[in-house]
Amino acid sequence: MNSSDLPRRDWLKKITFSMGALALAPTALWANAVENAQANNQKFIYKNPVFDEFTPPKFPDLSTVNARLVWNENPYGPSKLAAKAFQDAVWDGNHYSWSSLNNLVNKIATYEGVSTDQIMMGPGSSDLLEKTALVLFQNGGNVVSADPSYMSLVSVAKAAGGSWKPIKLTADYQHDLAAMEAAIDEDTKLVYITNPNNPTATLTDTVKLKDFCSRVSEKVPVFVDEAYLELAPEGLDASMSSLVAAGKNVFVTRTFSKIHGMAGLRMGYMLGKKDSLAAINEITRGGMGIAGPTIAAASASMDDTEYLNMCKTKIKEARDYTTAYLDKRGFEYMPSSTNFIIFPIEMDGDAFLEQIYERKVVVRAFKFWNQNWCRVSMGTMEEMEYFTNAIDEILV
CATH class of the missing domain: 3.90.1150.10 (Aspartate Aminotransferase, domain 1)
Structure with missing residues (x-):
């Protein structure tokens, strides 16, 4: 039986359990996994x-x-402007935050040069990686990614019924784009790239990556996880977001957990084609798990460039x-x-x-x-x- 034969509620339960057991996650989930491994002498x-x-x-x-x-994590935490915005917004905690979230989406759209329907919000970028995998791999297929790679999306893809095609990094620790393209077959649902890569911290050449994403996305969606890109020497000049703006079938994720120092506040977003994001939203809505004070803090942090x-x-x-x-x-x-x-x-x-x-x-x-x-x-x-x-x- 594959996941498509299961009732939707049972299938979602199966995925949620597997995500907790498999995905590389921080804080309590990771600490619990440590305790379980110790108890079993793993x-x-x-x-x-x-x-x-x-x-x-x-x-x-x-x-x-x-x-x-x-x-x-960012050892310096959120900015004082973000912390004050968070504190002030607590007093509106009796209200739903859709209006302030929409305002943030508009702000991000201007910042990224995309339309608002090309943005999906989430409580951190890992949440968006996992939701994408949950939707794309519910009927099987394979994901092509680096060896090694950040495993959150890959683990959920495997838990949903998909498989993983790992492609070893090149001798200079970049994604082997030629080998990744050659690995694509009729069952490939997604090519996943983490840039800079985790756990290696290495960056893939921007010109080569942009060419790869532009071409390959005509055959299969390409997901570029840019959680750390603001910390790279090139910063967002190395981003693939311009391909999203051009209508390519490319996903790009960012998080407020790293340079913004908001890992514990949980905020991230994903850029992508309108119809691709709509398909994910049909099953698991973005933005539902974000608290109003976090939205206020994220907006203030974007302004605190100093x-x-x-x-x-x-x-x-x-x-x-x-x-x-x-x-x-x-x-x-x-x-x-x-x-x-x-x-x-x-x-x-x-x-x-x-x-x-x-x-x-x-x-x-x-x-x-x-x-x-x-x-x-x-x-x-x-x-x-x-x-x-x-x-x-x-x-x-």
């Missing part, structure tokens, strides 16, 4: 055909750690400090265009996590390409010093 918290994540020791109370470098520039500058300073340290120690890290760095470690990933957690530094460890890796998010300079001191003690 070496890997998540295990995929080409990409595994090591199970850390017991997850700590994050208020007690010295360096919270685990989920690629704060956003400050965040980008400080995150770059932390990245430069960390890469200089890794250079000095002789680590061959992947070139980072965002707020995290991944580098190889020559010890077992779970043993590494045990030792670094003991030093109250929280990071993640993965295994792919027959190599163990540490992925460290960029925190404050003080947090990065805790991290480098810990590495000095562990990886001697």
